[in-house]
Amino acid sequence: MIEAPEVERETPSEALAALARACGVSVEYYAIDGTLVHCSAAAIRAALTAMGLDASSDAACARSLDALEDQEWLRLVPPVTVVTAGQERTFPVHVIDGDPVEVALRLESGEVRSAPQVDAWVPPRTVGNQTMGRATFSIPADLPLGWHRVEATTNGRRGRGYVVVTPERVSLPSEVREKRPWGLTVQLYSLRSERSWGIGDLADLADLCALGKARGDADFVLINPLHATEPVAPLTNSPYLPTSKRFMSPLYIRVEDIPEVAYLPSQQRALLAWEAERPQRLNDSDDLLDRDSIWRLKSAALEEVFRAPRSAGRDALFEAFCLREGAALEDFATWCAIAEAHRGLPWPAEFDSPTSSAVAAWRDENAERVLYHAWLQWICDEQLERAQSAATRAGMSIGVMIDLAVGVHPEGADAWSYQRVLAQGMSMGAPPDFYNALGQDWSIPPWQPRALEAAAYLPFRDLVRAAVRNAGALRIDHVLGMFRQWWVPAGHIPVDGVYVYVDHEAYMGIIALEAERAGAVVIGEDLGTVEPWVREYLHSRGILGTSIAWFERHDDGAPRVPEDYRADTLAAVTTHDLPPTGAYLAGEHVRLRAELGMLGDGSIEDAQAEAARERQAFIDIMLERGWILPDYNEEDLIAGLHRWVLNSPALLTGIAVTDAVGERRAQNMPGTDTEYPNWCIPVTDGNGVPVLLDDLFEHPRVRRLFRAIKAARA
Structure with missing residues (x-):
């Protein structure tokens, strides 16, 4: 190291x-x-x-x-109190010592209840030239789930705060617990069809869900984050460094599926079809994905459709969407329009805040462009909803599994809109470990805990609510960040940071509440060094963990046999941050890491020998259990490893599309930037031949793997 x-x-x-x-x-x-x-x-x-x-x-x-x-004593009521349903909780109310106070609870339903006062005397405190007193009130244990308001009135003062009642556990559908379903995992952009515009889109997602259920009895499709990227080129390739987690990337829109396209004049429809031909020719190529050129073509087509007249009913739906999303959508669309106008050039200083008068004036002057970017989000929302609907109509018990990234780009829309609740001058990352002795700086601004609490966690609630609205499950990347975060100050190297502990009860409670209301399963990516109590806490809240076969080892490095895996997890052989299993088995990850200078002080021979020992340990156990035969080949090993995870007690099992077709190129090499084409690899088979969604389930390797899955589950 x-x-x-x-x-x-x-x-x-x-x-x-x-x-x-x-x-x-x-x-x-x-x-x-x-x-x-x-x-x-x-x-x-x-x-x-x-x-x-x-x-x-x-x-x-x-x-x-x-x-x-x-500051606590100067607040009439706390800005937010997060509680678990069925548990009585108290909260303080602060008034000038001796003043009377009335406190009521206003439920989401509109019902008003009194909050009973508790006999718990606390000595007054002098703040400045005032003596403040504290009264203690109780939150009844029978409050329903939801975002309720506490309202306090004293002499000349009124205070309001939220009481958030969260479920003890996220409900898991009985069908999921009984069936222990499996599903496909894929980087959506990488899996194209004949109709894609050079990149996998939301229509492809809908078809993948329907085909996955019909051809393999899959019950979910886990995809990469669909978070928004920049409105103009150059676009950030990584789906894990978006400009906004609250909104989606229009790059995933299927233009032809927008209802207004059908009513375009025939000449415009013909022109649209002609424009689609150029990116569609890329679908049969194994060249790296070029988001910039694809977005230039797609955005030009989307602008044509936006200008097409909508019916009165469609206009009403768009208006309802804008009203539902409110100021957050207006801010995001405004940021997109300003970023589009400046195209990478510095903004005027007066545009630094979304609440400035200069921004308001600019928004009024450019209302049509702001409306266009809001319209794109409406179309994204409609098409994702259609994909989830296709999954459930096909019979999937879960459907689309959305991935929630850790954070956002420091110069993106969320960093601009939410700057008051982000920790300025800080970046999230990771301290040194056995894989990266220098530590990591992810260039992601963290939430500022005190400011987010003062905002009653509403910005966080809104992005979680948006994530689960059209999904059957939510995967939280780096869920450990909901407990503690490694902060790296600007100008410091990653090793010189601090851990900041956050209110995990609030974070996880809000996630549980929004998921419960949406009927979504929650999975936390809890890989790496995790304190045992964290996993125990996740389990207590009904939040599943993650088990990756290559990481499931005993202290001596020996593989953990499947029956010893945790039950409350999503288990898989590999993940998007690892090479496809075929490449891993062939030791290609060692060669690639050596080429990229990522082996540290060790030799390539030592790394290859260690990889061979790891591989052989798995093979020996699979041979012993009869999951592979002695004359095995690569396909047999991949099938055997999937039998391995399917024989674990894990509630969910993920099968990577890249493993199914024999892809050898990794989607991402952590620790690299320009050294490797991260997030730009289209799905190809073991021979480097592109595999389209239309042919995926007829591919010989896929059919053989599905037969092995069926046998393992029999």
């Missing part, structure tokens, strides 16, 4: 450490090898500054610590 660089770690003073602990900022942590690491005072101070606190000196830290407690 490459040695981590030395960091000058000035020991934090007791005043700085006390403020850090009060804000959930680590002053020390245990590294992956068990070593206790002390965080640098500079990193701690930077994290606290990003939270809006003055930590510049010991005296400033002491004042900030006092101000934190004062």
Whole structure:
């Protein structure tokens, strides 16, 4: 392993450490090898500054610590209280000492209930020149699930906050628990059909769901995040670094499926068909996906359709969509229109905030372009809804499984719209581990915990709500970030960061509530070093984990046999951050890592020998259990490994489309940027021949693997 660089770690003073602990900022942590690491005072101070606190000196830290407690006493009611259904909970109400106060609970239904006061005297506190008193009130245990309001009135003051009642557990459909279904996993953009515009789209997703159920009895399709990318080229290739998680990428729209296309004049329809021919010719090529050229062609066609007249009923539906999405859609569409107009050039300083008068004036002057970008989101929403509907009509018990990325681009729409609740000058990442001794900086701005709480978690709720609205399941990438996050201050190397602990009860409770209301299963990607209590907590809330065969090992490196896997997981042989199984079995990942200079100080011979030992350990167990025969070939090994995960108690099992067709190229090589064409690989078979969705289920390798799956589940 490459040695981590030395960091000058000035020991934090007791005043700085006390403020850090009060804000959930680590002053020390245990590294992956068990070593206790002390965080640098500079990193701690930077994290606290990003939270809006003055930590510049010991005296400033002491004042900030006092101000934190004062702020709580100055709030009439807390901005948000997240509770679990069936559990009684109290909350404080602060008034000038001796003043009367009335408190009521206004439920989502409109019903108003009184909040009973609890006999729990707390000594008053002097804040400034006022003496504040605290009254304690109870949240009844029988409140229904939902976002309710607490309203308090005292002499000349009114205060409002949210009471969020969340389910104890996310419900799992009985059919899922009894059947333990399997499904397909795919990077949607990579799987094209004859009608695709050079990239997999939402119509392809609908067809994949229907065909997957009809041809293989699959019950879900897990896809990459569909989050929004830039409105003009160059587009970011990674679906895990979007400009917005709240909205979708119009790149996935199937132009011909927009209802207005059918009513275009015949000459315009002919022109549209002609425009589609150029990107459709790319479908039979194994060349890398070129999002920029595809989007230029598709966006030109979409603009033509946007200008076509809509019926009164369609206009009403569009209006209803805009009203439902509200200010968030207006801000996003405005950002897209401004970004489109400037095309990579710096914006005027007065455009830095979505609430500025300059932005409001610009939006009024460019209302048609703002409307166009809102319309694109409506079309995305309609087509994703159609895909989920196709899945359920075909008989899938789950359907579309949406992936929720960790964060957003630091210069994107969400970073602009939500800047008041993001930690400025901070980036999420990961501390050093056995795979990356330098640590990682993902260039993702994290939520600012104090600001997000003050906003009652509404921005977070809205993006989760949008994610599950048209899905049967939600996969949360790096779910550990809902518990603690590695913050890297701007200008610091990734190893010089701090852990920031966040309110996991609030995060996971809100996810559970929104998923329960949408009828969606939730899966957390909990790979890596995980404290045991975290997995226990996820299990207690009905949130499934993730098991990847290559990572399921004992301390001595031996494979964990399938019957020892956790039951409450989505199990799979591989993931999008690993090579397809055929490449892994052939040791091609070692060769590629060596070519990219990612083996560290070890030799390629040692890495190949270790990979061979890992592979042989799996083969020996499969031979012993009769899952492969002694004269096995690559296809037999891939089928045997899928029998492996299917024989585990895991509730869900994912089968990668790349494994099914014998693809050898990895979709992503973590730790690389321009060195490898991440997220640009179209689906091909073991011979490098493109495989289209139209032919996928007739492909000989796919049919053989499906027979093995059927046998394993018999």
